[in-house]
Each structure stands twice: as structure tokens, then as C-alpha cells.
Amino acid sequence: MLYKEIDDCEQCPLLKEEICTGGWTSSPSGTPIEPPCCGFDDDTDLERWIEDYYENQRRYEEYLDRKWEAEQEKKRKAEIAKKKRNYLKWYCFDEKLEVKRAKKRLSAHQAAISLGESIAFAFNTTNEMFGYSERLKKNQKADEELKRLENVLAEAEAKLKEKQKEGRNTEKYKNIK
Numbered sequence: 001m002l003y004k005e006i007d008d009c010e011q012c013p014l015l016k017e018e019i020c021t022g023g024w025t026s027s028p029s030g031t032p033i034e035p036p037c038c039g040f041d042d043d044t045d046l047e048r049w050i051e052d053y054y055e056n057q058r059r060y061e062e063y064l065d066r067k068w069e070a071e072q073e074k075k076r077k078a079e080i081a082k083k084k085r086n087y088l089k090w091y092c093f094d095e096k097l098e099v100k101r102a103k104k105r106l107s108a109h110q111a112a113i114s115l116g117e118s119i120a121f122a123f124n125t126t127n128e129m130f131g132y133s134e135r136l137k138k139n140q141k142a143d144e145e146l147k148r149l150e151n152v153l154a155e156a157e158a159k160l161k162e163k164q165k166e167g168r169n170t171e172k173y174k175n176i177k
Helices: 046-091 093-130 140-168
Strands: none
Touching: 046 093, 046 140, 093 140
16 A cells, blocks of 8 residues: 555554554644654555564664673673672782782882982082082982882782682682672
């Protein structure tokens, strides 16, 4: 049936399929809603248009289903990853604590060295300005301690990585789902 063959909304197959409400309507806010036939050409095949309409609806519903499934899969994977991170967090608790302590000690020592260098620079500049010969030198023990603390941190991080690797090979970790 072509669109030009219809004289009244009562004859329209869109009304029979409940795609159209039959003429102009309005939304709850009062916005006018035009029927689908407002954009039809006279040669529009209504049966073909209805088939296309239902095909598009079916494809859209499939798209929504795939999207929902993908979101659920993403949530499931995120939950598994969270459980695995929590397991490793507790499995490697002592090693993480040691790394944290080593970083804190290293940071404090670096701050102390920086303060010492600033004070030495200020002292040396002042003495130079007033013509005094006394100068402060950098403490070599501080540099040695800095290297030692860096090595301690590197060792602690290596132990942590080894423990994490060990934790990933446990049956409990592998069975988290």
C-alpha cells in the first residue's frame, strides 16, 4: 500500500500497528508531536516502511542488550581486579610497610641534606661577603647514608615485587572470581 492511496487515518496501517496514534498529538509538556506520515513521499510503500521500522527497533534493542552485557562484563572484571588487588595488599602487607618506611626514611634524609646544603651555602656566602676564610664543606657521611638508604629502598621494592609475584602464583589468587 502506498501513502498516496490513503485518504483517512482509519485506513492507515501505521495506526493498525500502533506505530502512530492517528494525527497530531502533544507531549505532556504540550509540545506538538507530528505523526510519522508527515515526512512521507506519495510513493512511500507503507508495508516496507513498517518492516524497516520493526527491523530498526530490533537492531536498537540488540544494541542496547550488547551494551548492557558489555557494561556488566566490565563491572565483573573490575570487581575481580579489585579482589585480586586486595588479596595482594594483604599478602604483601609486611613488604609494603617496609617499602613505605624506607621511602619515608629516604625522604627525611634528603630533606635534611637539602637543609644542610642551604645552610652551608648561606654561611659560606656570608663569610665570603665579610672576608672570612672559614667555609663549611659537605658531609661525606650524609652522601654515604643517602646511598645506603637508596639501596635499602631498592632492596625493599625488589622484595615486594618478588612477594607479589609469589602471591600471584598462589591457588587462592588464581581462584578469585
